[in-house]
Amino acid sequence: MSLRYPNGKAYIPPKATGTSKKRNTNATSSYGNRGMSLEEDINISNEYYLANGLAVIHKKPTPLQVVKVDYPKRSAAIIKEAYFQQASTTDYNGVFQGKYIDFEAKETKNKSSFPLKNFHKHQIDHMRQVLSQNGVCFALLRFSISDEVYLLDAKHLCTYWSNQESGRKSIPKKEIEDLGFLVPLGFHPRVDYLRIVKDVYF
Amino acid sequence: MSLRYPNGKAYIPPKATGTSKKRNTNATSSYGNRGMSLEEDINISNEYYLANGLAVIHKKPTPLQVVKVDYPKRSAAIIKEAYFQQASTTDYNGVFQGKYIDFEAKETKNKSSFPLKNFHKHQIDHMRQVLSQNGVCFALLRFSISDEVYLLDAKHLCTYWSNQESGRKSIPKKEIEDLGFLVPLGFHPRVDYLRIVKDVYF
Structure with a gap:
């Protein structure tokens, strides 16, 4: 059974956050998209940055509301009832050469x-807060068909978000190419x- | 039933992270410790910083490994089996005037x-990584009996941690007063x- 969030998004089980999994990266793998999700690719990129002392950037755990926990003897506590909560922030943050880095990753x-519906109001609000604290804040946007990833500064994303009311519910790729x-x-x-x-940003 | 982590620490249900809870802060409340945990006090302080545009600092959600999820019709997905995971980072991070801020809060x-046993190796490793990226990194240490909270830079904490092997399993308060x-x-x-x-740090 595949797991799905209430919003229909597939649930990707988080890797054990404490351990940096060794991966079999054979030379036969080709560059670019090999069917991995953007999230998976970014997590592996972050492991690379961390292992090489380049940056410390982590994905935040999915927030869950825990309601019921069992404590079987001689084994770990089991959560028997919990619910997904909507995150109040973006998924990724960390530090790169002293600067605060914060971003969200989405694909279409x-x-x-x-489509702007990939973002939630909470995430946009959080981005505005980070920008006002002079944090480095952006979105990584993947067009999965062409396997292109763009970095778009959060200030642009927030502007598009605000302008949704005037009718445009998505950002034209041409403009992402220009601004990102x-x-x-x-x-x-x-x-x-x-x-x-x-x-x-430097 | 109170919830406990495998390590015996009480589980404090996370507040809905998306919403900044309004609190009844009557004038009859006195200053200082009113039986709140350090975590609760810091969360409320962070809400204050956020609401006043002073900083964007959040507690990270507790990482859980989700194993089984049910999808009842017409209602939200219910997690039926999940396990607590040990966090690979400190609990709090965010941005203050462009700088990356990262800390752990503990009380005794x-x-x-x-006692140094309040910290885990993963947290110390993470602190070292953040320090090497020139992030602002520290611990907030509360002595709950006297209700004093000290900020101790992570570099000192990491030194004490490393010196544990030579026998000392805790940091004397006198030294926290001097260094913190x-x-x-x-x-x-x-x-x-x-x-x-x-x-x-500024």
């Missing part, structure tokens, strides 16, 4: 525009967004 | 020393650690 199967930055995709790291961060 | 009933900073406790915010951060 659309070819020519990125194409993120190099590779092998190590897979989604090298720090390279863009270094160029744009 | 001891009077004259702070007494955090002002008040009403709004309750634990005004940002005031120390501003003095020490």
Whole structure:
């Protein structure tokens, strides 16, 4: 059974956050999208950054409301009832050369525009708060068909979000290309967004 | 039934992270410790910082491994089996005037020393990583009997941690007073650690 959030999004079980999983990265793997989700690619990129002392950026755990817990003898506590909660922040944050880094990662199967419904009001509010504290804040937007990932500064995303009321519910890809930055995709790291961060924010 | 982690720590149900709870803070409340946990006091302080545009600092959700989820018709998904995971990072992070802020909060009933067993190796490793990225990183240590909270820079904590092998399993309070900073406790915010951060790290 695949797990789904109330909003219909597939639930991707979090990896044990304490351990940096060793991966079998054979030379036969090709560059770019090999069927991994953007989230998975970013997590592996963050492991690479961490292992190489380049940045400390983690995905936040999914917030859950725990209602009932059992304590069987001689074994770990089992949560028997809990509910998914909507996160009040973006998924990723951390530190890169002293600066606070904060971002959300989303993907679409659309070819020519990125639907704003991928974002929640809480996330946009959080981005505005981070911007007002001079944090580095952006979205990583993947067009999965063409396997392109763009870094779009949160100030642009927030503007598009605000302008939704005037009717446009998505960001045209052409404008993402103009306002954002194409993120190099590779092998190590897979989604090298720090390279863009270094160029744009430092 | 009170909930407990496998390590015996009481489980404090996370507040809905999306909503900033309004609290009844009557004038009859006195300053200082009114039986609230340090975590609760810090969460409320962070809400104050956020509401006043002073900083964006959140507690990370407790990481859980979700194993089984039910999808009853017409209602939210229910997690029926999940397990607590050990966090790989500290509990709190965020941004204050562009800088990355990262800390752990712990309390003890001891009077004259702070036991190092309050910290986990993962947390210390994370602190070292953050320090190497020039993040602002520290511990907030409460002596609950005297209701004093000290900010101790992570570099000191990591040194004490490393020296544990030579026998000393706790930090003498006298040394915390010398190396750390007494955090002002008040009403709004309750634990005004940002005031120390501003003095020490800016």
